[in-house]
Amino acid sequence: MDDPADLTTxxxxxxxxxxxxxxxxxxxxxxxxxxxxFARSWVFLAHESEIPAPGDYVVRRILDDSFIVVRDExxxxxxxxxxxxxxxxxxxxxxxxxASHFRCPYHGWSYRNDGRLVxxxxxxxxxxxxxxxxxxxxxLLPAPALxxxxxxxxxxxxxxxxxxxxxxxDFVFYLDYYTxxxxxxxxxxxxQRWRIKANWxxxxxxxxxxMYHTPHTHTSVVEIGLFREPKAEKRKDxxxxxxxxxxxxxxxxxxxxxxxxxxxxxxxxxxxDKMLREWSPAQRAVIGEDGFMVSAxxxxxxxxxxxxxxxVGESDDVLPFISLRQWQPVGPDETEVLSWxxxxxxAPEEFKAxxxxxxxxxxxxxxxxxxxxxxxxxxxTSTAAGTMARRLLLNSRMGLLADDxxxxxxxxxxxxxxxxxxxxxxxxRALLARWADCLETxxxxxxxxxxxxxx
Amino acid sequence: xxARPLPFGDERHLLVHQWLVDEAYxxxxxxxxxxxxxxxxxxxYVMPVRVTTGRAAGFDSAPGMAHFDEDRYSLGRRxxxxxxxxxxxxxxxxRLRHFVTNVRTFATDSADELLAESAVLLFRSRGDVRExxxxxxxxxxxxxxxxxxxxxxxxxxxxxxxVLRMQNLAVFL
Numbered sequence: 001m002d003d004p005a006d007l008t009t010x011x012x013x014x015x016x017x018x019x020x021x022x023x024x025x026x027x028x029x030x031x032x033x034x035x036x037x038f039a040r041s042w043v044f045l046a047h048e049s050e051i052p053a054p055g056d057y058v059v060r061r062i063l064d065d066s067f068i069v070v071r072d073e074x075x076x077x078x079x080x081x082x083x084x085x086x087x088x089x090x091x092x093x094x095x096x097x098x099a100s101h102f103r104c105p106y107h108g109w110s111y112r113n114d115g116r117l118v119x120x121x122x123x124x125x126x127x128x129x130x131x132x133x134x135x136x137x138x139x140l141l142p143a144p145a146l147x148x149x150x151x152x153x154x155x156x157x158x159x160x161x162x163x164x165x166x167x168x169x170d171f172v173f174y175l176d177y178y179t180x181x182x183x184x185x186x187x188x189x190x191x192q193r194w195r196i197k198a199n200w201x202x203x204x205x206x207x208x209x210x211m212y213h214t215p216h217t218h219t220s221v222v223e224i225g226l227f228r229e230p231k232a233e234k235r236k237d238x239x240x241x242x243x244x245x246x247x248x249x250x251x252x253x254x255x256x257x258x259x260x261x262x263x264x265x266x267x268x269x270x271x272x273d274k275m276l277r278e279w280s281p282a283q284r285a286v287i288g289e290d291g292f293m294v295s296a297x298x299x300x301x302x303x304x305x306x307x308x309x310x311x312v313g314e315s316d317d318v319l320p321f322i323s324l325r326q327w328q329p330v331g332p333d334e335t336e337v338l339s340w341x342x343x344x345x346x347a348p349e350e351f352k353a354x355x356x357x358x359x360x361x362x363x364x365x366x367x368x369x370x371x372x373x374x375x376x377x378x379x380x381t382s383t384a385a386g387t388m389a390r391r392l393l394l395n396s397r398m399g400l401l402a403d404d405x406x407x408x409x410x411x412x413x414x415x416x417x418x419x420x421x422x423x424x425x426x427x428x429r430a431l432l433a434r435w436a437d438c439l440e441t442x443x444x445x446x447x448x449x450x451x452x453x454x455x
Numbered sequence: 456x457x458a459r460p461l462p463f464g465d466e467r468h469l470l471v472h473q474w475l476v477d478e479a480y481x482x483x484x485x486x487x488x489x490x491x492x493x494x495x496x497x498x499x500y501v502m503p504v505r506v507t508t509g510r511a512a513g514f515d516s517a518p519g520m521a522h523f524d525e526d527r528y529s530l531g532r533r534x535x536x537x538x539x540x541x542x543x544x545x546x547x548x549x550r551l552r553h554f555v556t557n558v559r560t561f562a563t564d565s566a567d568e569l570l571a572e573s574a575v576l577l578f579r580s581r582g583d584v585r586e587x588x589x590x591x592x593x594x595x596x597x598x599x600x601x602x603x604x605x606x607x608x609x610x611x612x613x614x615x616x617x618v619l620r621m622q623n624l625a626v627f628l
Contacts, residue, residue, distance in 0.1 A: 095617065361532060368532070
């Protein structure tokens with residue numbers, strides 16, 4: 001991509017739904033993504049339920065940048081760049097735990113769990129005290145921007161990032177189905193983490209809108225009777241929607257009112273009562289009147305959700321589960337998957353146990369859906385590396401006629417954003433359009449900051 | 456484990472060791488129907504998610520989360536799926552080799568149950584030129600005597616990586 005004309009052509013192709021196959025395995029593209037997408041967008045780091053008590057922390061990355069996501073003694077959540085101000089060691093080398101302080105193992109500088117530097121050995125002898133290194137008010141470098149929605153903690157490396165709520169836009173309409181089924185919201189368990197030799201965009205696109213793969217990729221899961229519906233083709237009756245920074249897929253539910261439909265996917269009345277109170281009339285109408293139930297979804301750039309309702313025992317009863325997952329880029333041909341199980345905090349314990357079981361069977365490192373998905377994505381990625389892949393434009397125009405008019409009219413319903421019933425690659429195109437917008441816009445490099453010296 | 460393991464010459468140890476090696480053969484051959492027959496009806500098959508924590512933390516697996524947390528029903532569904540013609544992840548199949556070693560057997564309070572510890576190294580190769588993958592784990596099994604021979608009642612798999620370097624767990628350990 002040294003030649004900007006190349007990039008211009010790639011982005012123009014992507015915007016008309018013809019994807020140069022090499023974007024799924026290309027060093028130059030990946031370098032641009034690191035700067036222009038991951039150094040700019042709001043990226044998911046953790047959920048507040050993972051760090052409930054003062055001092056609780058998890059360590060998470062945005063590409064190569066390690067952050068300690070920690071709750072301080074006053075309950076505030078911080079994302080601290082995990083690098084000692086002195087010689088750059090990681091001050092925290094565990095993945096999670098509880099700590100009042102983080103002490104660098106190299107020279108012993110120590111930081112309170114709100115990031116403040118409190119210990120600097122031989123401060124007087126080595127630096128001449130504050131005259132040489134002003135110790136007060138120094139802190140580990142915080143993530144330039146940090147905010148939460150429904151307990152989901154996001155960070156942006158861009159100090160000029162728009163507010164998170166503005167970035168998410170109307171996608172929050174759908175985010176509530178996954179993360180706000182009661183006033184207490186969700187609790188997360190996990191993540192399972194594993195690395196796959198696949199490009200990060202493939203998972204994000206798949207979860208955003210690929211209802212078309214279900215009948216084929218996941219035939220086996222239907223064949224073994226894991227679902228109530230005997231045919232995976234049912235997916236074409238659902239709709240896909242795109243709103244704000246995200247989009248997703250839905251299933252069409254059988255006739256019934258809101259309560260009957262929530263029961264149909266396995267929610268007990270005690271949870272349904274709370275959903276009815278928590279969700280807006282329009283959110284309730286999407287299920288109760290329009291008859292659609294959210295399934296997979298993605299928020300740009302790399303956070304996805306899934307909601308499904310398999311059988312968890314020999315009986316015909318089904319039980320819903322929710323998973324959050326992040327496609328953490330490692331390189332152009334490698335992604336670390338972080339997959340969490342999520343469940344409403346106020347759900348009955350028995351529900352939580354069965355929902356967890358449903359999750360493990362379907363998604364995550366051993367999930368029966370996930371197994372076949374990843375096999376496909378690894379295959380795509382390895383094939384995208386070569387010369388021929390630079391000559392092939394993958395057709396991602398499903399749902400569009402030659403004149404760019406949609407095959408079906410947009411759905412008139414209560415949901416936010418734009419939706420279409422049936423198979424289409426509307427959302428994959430919307431996600432990659434965002435990707436293209438970012439890639440063609442350079443980021444302002446913030447000036448470097450030093451600590452301790454000078455005024 | 457504070458109790459002493461059974462001597463290697465003990466008949467119970469020999470029985471357990473042979474069972475583990477025979478099981479590894481079935482797993483390598485992906486003969487999952489026969490493998491499932493080696494489980495008790497109340498089997499529990501668990502592989503916790505390991506995490507990196509400080510020595511003082513007192514835990515090294517993710518609270519409430521596992522890679523596998525299976526009962527007979529869910530193992531049965533997994534095995535049934537491999538038997539369909541549409542489990543793409545294993546078609547073409549992986550070449551698998553389970554290396555089982557460090558076997559120690561312990562008597563338990565129950566005359567019908569033996570405890571077995573073992574180490575397993577799984578080598579997995581897919582396709583012709585893809586990098587192969589390794590998975591190293593310790594296992595702790597409860598094997599129960601039945602009329603049909605020893606059956607697995609409980610297995611805990613202690614995997615040695617926090618982040619797995621394997622594309623999925625469409626395998627058993």
